[in-house]
Amino acid sequence: RFNNREPLNSSSSLSLFGTYSLTVMTPKKPQQWLQVVGHAGSFHVGDCGTLLKRFCKGEQQSYLSLMEDSLKPFVPAYHGVVQRDKQDYNVIDNLLIHFNSPAIMDCKMGSRTYLEEELFMSRERPQPRKDMYEKMVAVDPEAPTEQERAQQAVLKSRYMQWRETLSSTTTLGFRIEGFKKANEECRTNFKRTKSREQVTEALNSFVESNKHIVWGYVRRLKQLREVLETSDFFRTHEVVGSSLLFVHDWTGRTGVWMIDFAKTGALPPQVTMDHRTPWVEGNREDGYLWGLDNLIDIFANMLPLT
Numbered sequence: 001r002f003n004n005r006e007p008l009n010s011s012s013s014l015s016l017f018g019t020y021s022l023t024v025m026t027p028k029k030p031q032q033w034l035q036v037v038g039h040a041g042s043f044h045v046g047d048c049g050t051l052l053k054r055f056c057k058g059e060q061q062s063y064l065s066l067m068e069d070s071l072k073p074f075v076p077a078y079h080g081v082v083q084r085d086k087q088d089y090n091v092i093d094n095l096l097i098h099f100n101s102p103a104i105m106d107c108k109m110g111s112r113t114y115l116e117e118e119l120f121m122s123r124e125r126p127q128p129r130k131d132m133y134e135k136m137v138a139v140d141p142e143a144p145t146e147q148e149r150a151q152q153a154v155l156k157s158r159y160m161q162w163r164e165t166l167s168s169t170t171t172l173g174f175r176i177e178g179f180k181k182a183n184e185e186c187r188t189n190f191k192r193t194k195s196r197e198q199v200t201e202a203l204n205s206f207v208e209s210n211k212h213i214v215w216g217y218v219r220r221l222k223q224l225r226e227v228l229e230t231s232d233f234f235r236t237h238e239v240v241g242s243s244l245l246f247v248h249d250w251t252g253r254t255g256v257w258m259i260d261f262a263k264t265g266a267l268p269p270q271v272t273m274d275h276r277t278p279w280v281e282g283n284r285e286d287g288y289l290w291g292l293d294n295l296i297d298i299f300a301n302m303l304p305l306t
């Protein structure tokens with residue numbers, strides 16, 4: 001994975017690209033794309049409404065399986081691998097192209113955001129990280145332990161668990177990573193957005209209290225839940241660190257798609273999970289459906305009773 005990560009909470013660090021066709025007769029509209037959160041520098045805008053995402057083998061495998069699964073309408077279409085400047089990229093659909101000045105939100109799904117393998121590695125070969133220590137103290141100077149303070153570094157598993165408990169990941173099974181409303185700057189200051197009330201307030205701000213948009217999202221999320229509950233892919237995979245990308249615009253159009261499968265992997269054949277049971281080490285549960293239940297419930301409660 002690409003590790004060189006920069007915080008994205010100022011407008012200057014947003015990635016906003018446009019590509020123009022060189023054909024003189026039929027100039028194309030610039031293809032708008034904007035990255036809300038995630039690793040800086042891992043995307044390029046491709047041709048014909050596509051995005052190039054820095055290659056990750058696990059993500060490619062997930063996309064290949066997803067293209068054959070009932071979840072296909074809920075993920076960006078996958079178009080294979082291309083190389084640019086000696087770097088491989090997975091080519092996926094840009095989900096923003098059918099929207100007009102869209103509002104975009106990234107919600108990270110699940111009650112766990114790191115892999116059991118990462119936890120194992122943290123124990124076997126601890127590699128305390130200074131960058132994560134710095135990200136931690138920037139949010140809460142009191143968070144590090146004595147030992148972490150002395151080392152000025154924290155383990156990745158510790159940092160990830162701290163982020164989970166500080167936000168709504170542990171209590172609701174999802175968290176808001178960031179959003180960008182039309183004509184506004186990107187907001188990523190949700191690290192402490194934890195309670196149901198705080199989450200509702202943030203979601204309400206994202207949709208600008210527009211009930212029509214909320215309806216659209218509830219409908220789509222319920223459809224997604226129905227498909228997840230019978231999907232072969234979902235039954236056989238652990239989905240960790242994946243997000244739902246919410247997109248709407250002033251025309252009232254709404255969409256929700258699953259993105260980021262870098263930490264999604266096939267379960268060993270003997271392991272089964274229901275995506276709702278709480279995680280204990282070894283059971284591989286990711287809490288994805290539990291989080292989706294809560295997300296649907298919170299959105300639905302923003303609507304008047306019928």
Ligand SMILES: O=P(O)(O)O[C@H]1[C@H](O)[C@@H](OP(=O)(O)O)[C@H](OP(=O)(O)O)[C@@H](OP(=O)(O)O)[C@H]1O
Pocket residue numbers: 001002003005037038039113135156160163241242260262263
């Ligand atoms: O959001 P903040 O607090 O900045 O923490 C980030 C996110 O958890 C990233 O997950 P995602 O890619 O889902 O956004 C994770 O990448 P991984 O997914 O590779 O674990 C980063 O790990 P490093 O890339 O190791 O820094 C970690 O530093």
Ligand SMILES: Nc1ncnc2c1ncn2[C@@H]1O[C@H](COP(=O)(O)OP(=O)(O)O)[C@@H](O)[C@H]1O
Pocket residue numbers: 034035036037038039040042051076092093094095096104106243245259260261262
């Ligand atoms: N298919 C897509 N269409 C439009 N925007 C996307 C798409 N995939 C990702 N993005 C944007 O890029 C951000 C980071 O994507 P993600 O796949 O989670 O990257 P990372 O693995 O670096 O976290 C998302 O929050 C979203 O704004």
